[in-house]
Structure formats: C-alpha cells, structure tokens
Amino acid sequence: MSEVVYTYDGSFDGFLSCVFARYANKEVPIAISRDEDFPPTLFPCRFIPTDPAHARRVLRKVLTLSPYGARLLQRGFLTCLPDRELALLNLVTTLLEEGPGFLRDRSHPAVYPVFRAVRHLEGEAHVLKGFVRFSDLGGVLGGEIEPKNRVLPLLRSHFCARYPQDAFFLYDRTHHEALLHAAGQAVIRPLADFQMAPPDEAEARYRTLWKRFYDTIAIRERDNPRCRMTHMPKRYWSTMTEFQGPDFFTPQSSPAGVPAPGAPAGKPVPGIPPAPGRSVPGSSL
Amino acid sequence: MDVLEKLTILTDAAKYDAACTSSGGDRASRKGYIGNTSSSVAGCCHSFSADGRCVSLLKVLLTNRCVYDCKYCVNRRSNDTPRAAFTPEELADLTIQFYRRNYIEGLFLSSGVFRSPDYTTELMIRCLRLLREEYRFNGYIHAKAIPGTAPELVEQLGFLADRLSVNIELPSETALRTLAPDKTKGAILAPMRQIQTRGHQCREELAKYRHAPRFAPAGQSTQLIVGATPESDLHILRLTQGLYDRYQLKRVFYSAYVPVVEHALLPAKTVKPPLLREHRLYQADWLLRFYGFRAEELLDEAHPDFDPRVDPKCSWALAHPEFFPVEVNTADYEALLRVPGIGVLSARRILSARRTRRLRTENLRRLGVVMKRAQYFLTVDGKLPEGLRFSQDSLLRYLVAAERPQLPPMEQLSLFDPVG
Numbered sequence: 057m058s059e060v061v062y063t064y065d066g067s068f069d070g071f072l073s074c075v076f077a078r079y080a081n082k083e084v085p086i087a088i089s090r091d092e093d094f095p096p097t098l099f100p101c102r103f104i105p106t107d108p109a110h111a112r113r114v115l116r117k118v119l120t121l122s123p124y125g126a127r128l129l130q131r132g133f134l135t136c137l138p139d140r141e142l143a144l145l146n147l148v149t150t151l152l153e154e155g156p157g158f159l160r161d162r163s164h165p166a167v168y169p170v171f172r173a174v175r176h177l178e179g180e181a182h183v184l185k186g187f188v189r190f191s192d193l194g195g196v197l198g199g200e201i202e203p204k205n206r207v208l209p210l211l212r213s214h215f216c217a218r219y220p221q222d223a224f225f226l227y228d229r230t231h232h233e234a235l236l237h238a239a240g241q242a243v244i245r246p247l248a249d250f251q252m253a254p255p256d257e258a259e260a261r262y263r264t265l266w267k268r269f270y271d272t273i274a275i276r277e278r279d280n281p282r283c284r285m286t287h288m289p290k291r292y293w294s295t296m297t298e299f300q301g302p303d304f305f306t307p308q309s310s311p312a313g314v315p316a317p318g319a320p321a322g323k324p325v326p327g328i329p330p331a332p333g334r335s336v337p338g339s340s341l
Numbered sequence: 342m343d344v345l346e347k348l349t350i351l352t353d354a355a356k357y358d359a360a361c362t363s364s365g366g367d368r369a370s371r372k373g374y375i376g377n378t379s380s381s382v383a384g385c386c387h388s389f390s391a392d393g394r395c396v397s398l399l400k401v402l403l404t405n406r407c408v409y410d411c412k413y414c415v416n417r418r419s420n421d422t423p424r425a426a427f428t429p430e431e432l433a434d435l436t437i438q439f440y441r442r443n444y445i446e447g448l449f450l451s452s453g454v455f456r457s458p459d460y461t462t463e464l465m466i467r468c469l470r471l472l473r474e475e476y477r478f479n480g481y482i483h484a485k486a487i488p489g490t491a492p493e494l495v496e497q498l499g500f501l502a503d504r505l506s507v508n509i510e511l512p513s514e515t516a517l518r519t520l521a522p523d524k525t526k527g528a529i530l531a532p533m534r535q536i537q538t539r540g541h542q543c544r545e546e547l548a549k550y551r552h553a554p555r556f557a558p559a560g561q562s563t564q565l566i567v568g569a570t571p572e573s574d575l576h577i578l579r580l581t582q583g584l585y586d587r588y589q590l591k592r593v594f595y596s597a598y599v600p601v602v603e604h605a606l607l608p609a610k611t612v613k614p615p616l617l618r619e620h621r622l623y624q625a626d627w628l629l630r631f632y633g634f635r636a637e638e639l640l641d642e643a644h645p646d647f648d649p650r651v652d653p654k655c656s657w658a659l660a661h662p663e664f665f666p667v668e669v670n671t672a673d674y675e676a677l678l679r680v681p682g683i684g685v686l687s688a689r690r691i692l693s694a695r696r697t698r699r700l701r702t703e704n705l706r707r708l709g710v711v712m713k714r715a716q717y718f719l720t721v722d723g724k725l726p727e728g729l730r731f732s733q734d735s736l737l738r739y740l741v742a743a744e745r746p747q748l749p750p751m752e753q754l755s756l757f758d759p760v761g
C-alpha cells in the first residue's frame with residue numbers, strides 16, 4: 057500500500073468524506089490535515105473534496121453501530137487533540153471492523169486518546185459556562201473566550217436556555233468563530249477578527265460592582281492561591297472581568313463609544329458571512 | 342450610602358457562610374423569563390476567590406443590622422462595625438444585572454435580624470418577589486430562614502426560593518446557650534421540620550398535578566461552625582448523619598471558625614481557622630452521602646477525631662485490613678467503593694469495562710483509579726500489582742505522601758513533617 061496524505065477543507069463533513077475516501081480507495085492515509093495547515097512534504101497528497109452525501113453515509117453507519125461512538129466522533133472533532141483526524145479515523149475503522157463492544161472500555165487504545173480529548177473539551181466547556189463574561193452593549197450581550205477546544209457548539213444550548221429573551225453573541229478568539237443568538241435562533245459563524253467596544257456608564261458601573269464583590273468575598277485568613285489556580289487556571293483570566301486593568305472599568309464618555317442598540321458593537325460587526333463557513337458537527341450534541 | 346459601599350459591607354459580612362452551591366435546582370428555561378437552573382449547571386462555579394472557594398451565587402446579607410448578639414459573629418449587635426442595608430429594589434437590580442453578565446448563577450440571601458425575624462423575612466420576601474415576578478428571574482435563589490420567623494412567612498419564602506437553609510452554626514445545645522443566647526435549639530429545628538414537611542407534601546402534589554407550585558425544590562441545607570466550641574468530630578458527624586436521616590437535608594456545610602472577635606469563651610484571635618479539620622469533615626460527609634458509610638464506622642468513642650495525616654477513607658481501610666485486598670475483576674460495587682483511590686465514577690467504569698474483558702493493572706489508571714492509593718488494597722486476578730512491597734508502617738507513610746500534593750496549604754501541615 058502506498059503512503060498518502062489526505063487534505064480536506066477542515067469541515068466535519070470534509071473529514072467524514074476522508075473516511076469515506078479511505079474505504080473507497082482502499083488505502084490508509086498516514087496523515088489527514090486541513091489543506092491550509094499542511095506543509096509540503098515528500099509524500100503524495102490527495103485533496104479530498106467535501107461530499108455531503110458521503111459524509112451522511114459515514115455518519116449514519118457509525119450511528120447505527122453505536123450512538124456513543126457517533127458522539128465521540130462528533131465531539132472528538134472539536135477537540136485540540138494533535139492529529140485528531142487520524143485518531144478519529146482509527147476509532148471509526150475499529151468500530152467498523154470489530155463492532156461497538158470495545159467502546160465500553162475506555163482504556164482501549166483506539167478509544168482512550170479520543171475519550172481523554174473529549175473529556176478535556178467537555179471539561180473546558182463546563183468551566184466556561186461559569187467563566188464566560190458578558191457585557192451589556194446597548195441591550196445586546198457580548199462576550200469573548202479564548203478556549204483550547206472548539207467549545208461553542210457545547211455552549212450553545214446552555215446560553216440559549218439561560219437567555220431565551222436576549223440577543224447575545226460569544227466570540228471565540230482562538231478559532232475565530234462566534235455564536236450568535238437573536239429571536240430564538242442561534243448560529244455559529246466564522247469571524248476573522250473582533251474588537252469589543254468600550255463600556256458605557258452603566259456597564260462600567262456593574263463591572264466595578266462585580267470586581268468589588270469578588271475582591272471582598274475572599275476570606276483573608278484562608279488565602280489559597282494554589283487552590284484558586286487549580287480550579288481556575290490563569291489562561292481563563294484574560295477574558296474575566298475580575299482580572300482586568302483599570303481601563304476596563306472606565307466608561308467611554310464620547311457618544312461614539314455607545315453602540316447602537318440591536319447590533320453587537322465593535323468591528324467588524326458579526327453578521328452573515330459571505331461564504332458558508334466551516335461546518336460544525338450537529339447542534340444536537 | 343451608595344450601592345458600591347453597601348455591597349462592600351454586606352459582602353464582607355456574609356462571607357463566612359460556606360454554602361455557596363447552586364446544585365439541585367431544575368427550573369427549565371421558560372419563555373419570557375431569564376435564566377434556568379437545569380442540571381447542566383448544577384454546581385456551576387462562576388469564579389474562584391483568592392481563598393480558592395467557588396463563587397457561584399451573589400452571597401450577601403440584606404442587612405448586617407442585627408438585634409441578636411451571637412458571640413462568634415461579626416454582626417452581633419455589640420460589635421462596633423459599619424452597618425448597611427440594601428433596599429429590596431437595589432438588591433433585585435444587582436442580582437439581575439450580575440446574572441445577565443454571567444457573573445453568577447443566582448442569589449444567596451441571608452440577613453442579620455433587623456428589628457425582628459418576621460420583619461427581616463418580609464423584606465427578603467419583597468426582594469425575591471421583585472426578582473421572580475417583575476424581573477421574571479428563573480435562576481437560582483437560596484434564602485435563609487431565620488429561626489423564630491412565623492411559619493406563614495417561611496412558607497412564602499419557600500415558594501420563591503429554590504433552597505432554604507437554617508443554620509445550626511453551633512453543634513451542641515450547651516454551645517448555643519452560652520454563645521448564641523438569643524437562639525434555641527427548638528427555634529432552629531422548627532423551621533427545619535416545617536421545610537421538610539412542606540417540601541414533602543409539595544412533591545406529592547406535584548406527582549398529581551404537574552403545575553402545583555413548588556416549595557424549595559432544591560431542598561434545604563445547614564451550616565455547622567467547626568472549631569469555635571470543643572465538640573469532637575464524632576459528635577459533629579453524628580449530628581450530620583441525624584440531619585441527613587431525619588430531616589432529609591441536601592447538604593451540611595462546615596465552616597472552619599475564623600476568630601473575628603475576642604471573647605473569653607472563644608478561641609483567641611491569633612488562632613488560625615482549622616482548615617484541615619474542615620477538609621476532613623467534608624471528606625467524611627462525602628463518604629456518608631455517596632459511599633454508604635455510617636458515622637460509627639468512621640469514628641468511635643476511642644477515636645473521636647479524624648486522623649489529620651490521612652483522609653477518612655484511608656483511615657478506615659488501614660483499620661480494616663481484613664476487608665482487603667479487593668479483587669477488581671469480581672468485587673461488587675459496594676466493595677469497590679471501599680477501596681481508597683476508587684471513586685463512584687471509577688467503580689462504575691470498572692463494572693462496565695469488566696463486561697467486555699478481564700481487567701489488567703495497566704487498565705485501571707485509565708479508568709480513573711488513583712493507583713498511588715489503590716494499589717495497596719486491590720488484586721488483579723489474585724495478584725498484587727507487580728513489584729509492590731510494603732508493611733503496615735510503610736503503608737501509612739505512602740498514603741500520607743500520596744495525598745499530600747492535593748492538600749491545600751494549611752496551618753497543620755507541620756503535623757506531617759515527622760512522617761516525611
């Protein structure tokens with residue numbers, strides 16, 4: 057069997073198309089990579105075009121064999137596991153060849169790396185449910201996160217249930233995508249760049265109140281920075297109100313700083329992107 | 342006085358209350374409302390304060406003006422401290438604005454006794470009404486039921502809150518009499534019983550009519566202060582067990598006493614809060630709630646206090662060599678749970694993985710077993726993990742060393758030094 061590298065467009069359907077191609081071509085890729093990430097190599101490269109029909113067939117097959125396997129696959133794709141595509145391909149091929157029994161054993165070599173990565177993803181999504189900070193930008197709630205994994209699909213239903221009446225957006229700085237919610241509809245869209253608008257009077261005031269609460273609630277006699285760090289690693293602090301510098305609490309006095317109601321402030325305004333972006337595994341996660 | 346200043350005073354006055362979880366609610370998201378308390382956010386921490394404690398709720402007092410004079414409390418009337426009071430409107434606004442920004446999961450409302458228990462509770466009810474009815478707040482609310490409040494008011498409070506709590510604070514009647522002369526055991530237990538009975542009735546009604554109003558759906562909890570008075574761990578743990586058994590409490594919280602005042606009957610202000618003891622009590626509490634242990638198994642009259650060196654589960658295992666080793670490939674769930682280093686989750690995973698194949702030592706770690714502790718207490722297919730040699734003495738040493746990195750820095754750490 058010749059050695060070949062697959063490249064694809066980075067979407068979940070694209071990846072499933074790679075799985076399909078692996079069986080159609082009866083070959084085992086030594087790497088699967090998003091085309092933009094992949095440095096030129098000595099190995100022959102094959103670009104696998106995304107084919108929704110192929111993707112559907114693969115996913116349906118996995119689903120009939122094991123809903124849990126399908127969930128590992130979908131969530132695994134959102135993780136920051138190095139070479140996640142290969143690990144997931146390995147999971148699918150093992151499932152096709154051995155049946156779903158092995159999935160019950162988390163210590164199985166085909167399961168463990170994916171299981172661990174998914175747990176990392178889920179853990180990150182879980183803590184972010186708490187650590188996300190929103191600002192009221194003229195009636196629209198806006199927040200930013202810097203996660204390692206693509207957590208937005210896991211956060212979607214949570215924040216939609218929390219703010220069923222509100223328009224809000226949540227920007228993922230790492231993966232350059234945003235969760236947008238308005239009038240009961242939520243979408244996740246790529247967004248190259250985003251800058252949060254400065255706070256108005258009221259927003260600055262509530263930020264200050266929160267910081268004061270946070271600083272006061274700690275019991276000095278019980279000071280325990282290490283414990284705080286274990287539960288809330290520093291990498292989350294960058295987007296949390298209580299750890300920002302004085303500017304963050306100073307209102308923008310010029311009227312230009314007050315965003316128009318109804319539109320997320322900042323630039324560029326997240327809107328409908330020109331081209332369909334990378335797809336994210338189903339919202340039913 | 343502006344709200345920022347009030348918030349500072351009333352947060353500072355509330356911070357010694359340990360209960361700050363939002364667990365157990367299940368208000369689904371509702372159209373036209375803001376917030377939910379679904380199980381997915383159970384115990385959701387929105388931040389961690391510098392002392393490493395989870396910040397989940399806006400924990401404040403409605404007022405720190407108090408007509409009572411509990412000796413251990415910063416808010417007692419004889420203490421010279423700045424006083425403040427939120428209006429129900431101010432507090433409702435603060436809660437909703439914090440909630441919208443995802444700072445908090447809800448409100449934890451406690452209060453000093455302003456004029457009378459009834460008057461204070463009426464103010465609290467006004468604030469919660471505003472939140473629930475005006476702001477249509479559907480998030481979590483934990484409210485304090487003040488001993489001595491009229492049952493009708495406790496009833497109203499319970500229909501607005503997710504959880505109620507009555508703090509016992511001092512774990513014995515003698516301690517109450519000397520240090521909290523305005524409170525009696527009877528006055529504390531009466532609302533507890535009322536909350537339990539009412540919650541029970543309510544669950545029965547709910548089973549019949551889906552829309553029956555819900556009374557404190559997340560149940561009730563209480564707090565015990567540890568180290569202000571001389572009760573033993575056994576005394577405290579028995580009390581806890583009784584509260585779980587007889588009052589169906591959801592949680593008992595323990596709060597290491599931080600000496601805030603000089604008083605002849607209390608530890609001096611230089612005494613550090615007994616954090617390690619508090620930690621051991623939480624570990625033991627966990628064993629009561631999830632591991633099927635009883636207080637008498639963990640402590641007895643001959644050993645009325647926990648060994649500071651090892652956690653209560655290891656302590657029990659060391660005292661019961663006849664129970665071990667446990668064979669991972671055949672033991673039942675209850676036996677697995679008794680092994681130090683195996684938790685509820687890893688025990689379940691072992692059962693599930695065992696259905697597909699026989700387990701080997703190298704699988705266990707991946708199933709979440711903490712081998713550093715568990716290895717001394719289990720066999721895999723009749724064999725101890727390879728190369729493992731230990732005596733009863735060295736075992737204690739290994740176990741102490743295994744837990745040490747996980748312990749928060751505490752004043753008692755010096756206790757460990759001779760063990761090394």
Ligand code: SF4
Pocket residue numbers: 407408409410411414415416417418452453454
């Ligand atoms: S009733 Fe006692 S414990 Fe409660 S605030 Fe007043 S003095 Fe403090």
